[in-house]
Amino acid sequence: MTDNKFTLIHTDSQTQARIGKLRTAHGVINTPIFMPVGTRATVKTCTPHDLVEIGTEIILGNTYHLYLRPGHRIVEQAGGLHKFMAWKKPVLTDSGGFQVFSLGPLRTITEDGVEFRSEIDGSKHFISPERSIEIQNALGADIIMAFDECPPLPSDYDYLKQSMEMTLRWAERCKQAHRNPNQQLFGIVQGGMEKSLRKISVEKTVEIGFPGYAIGGLSVGEEKPLMYETLAYTAPLLPKDSPHYLMGVGTPEDLVYGISCGVDMFDCVMPTRNARNGSLFTTLGTVKIRNAKYKADFTPLDPNCICHTCQNFTRAYLRHLHVENEILAHRLLTLHNLHFYLSLMRGVRQAILEGTFARLKEDIGGLMQRGQRSEQIETESAKSKAAKKDSRNKQHKSSTGSSNRKRRRAAT
């Protein structure tokens, strides 16, 4: 591959952890990275500005859901997903493969593709590998995913083998169908918890050749040790010079474990969904904000957190908002959880760079705080840069210009 968009910057000496940079049509992302999930062209409750504030570098969208509503042609007419939702940074779309799994009772799988019955109105829809790529081309994400089958649990060996082989044939078809050079198409490795199948899946998917590889079909209900075992086996089989994406995982512990196995990219609904359901990740462990014990707790959600929510609001207030089902609760809690995940990733990158990752691996809270320190340093340097720029501008501009600017700011 001559045009490798992924640059490996450093690999940890004690684990498989790596840091790198992935170039996309909408900018570079730093790996390991967490990608907030924005299924329907929105990370629920967050504006793009919110997302940038907390350090989001790339988000997810979903092919199946956007195809159903508003329809990929509408998004295309809008100028693509980025313009449609006013998000300037990179986007990755999932192919709809996960809906093959999650909408189990509503679909039928054939070699050709998958027939879905819309959960919205019961109407029938057919998505093939070619169709998924066509939709994803129209949506215009920077990274798009091959259409795969994510087999349910339990599935026997024969089914897993058959399914994995079909996913390979689909991967080939996706590659054939994909045209847009501005979009990187990633392949997906399947094979359930069967190592032999995972190995074949990796080899054959790599043989087809993609700029990045994902591990799918994990965290679908299996026991965690088995998931870790499968992950630890599969991730190191992937080509070192390509980005590795673990789909749909997971808890903060899962991410750190995945990184130690060599995973570079993650997405998961957990921080956003759990936030809306009142379950928060903090350096002191999980906080279920609805619990009565927080009724008169006037301390921050996480005393070690520098996010907007923790800097400004108390647990008692957040509990009140959540119990009352106020919209603001969902937003503030989502921002906190996402910030936690993103800080964790910053901390991990820093630790890998410093060579302390292996030592800090078990200390999620410590890694998260480390991430926040580097965030603070970044923000301060950005501020001082801006201040310097501002003072330079003042020297050149007339005083009336600057007071005009002030007045305009006051008016808004």
Added chain:
RNA sequence: GGGCGGAUACCCAAGUGGUCAACGGGAGCAGACUGUAAAUCUGUUGGCUAAGCCUGCGGAGGUUCAAAUCCUUCUCCGCCCA
């Protein structure tokens, strides 16, 4: 003063002789959530020395093998008539 209707668990409310510690909803309490059919879902909510026992459907008394349910009476609430 008379007539009629009502009083059920934290709130609303169903039940009108045994299968009722009592349907359902709200609220409370707790838990779950992993490429989002998810601001969703699940469990639980009289007490206890807990596969059993005790208390309990406004209070008191009665009928019955058995009462939230039938009878008497009292209290309170609503409507109507004087």
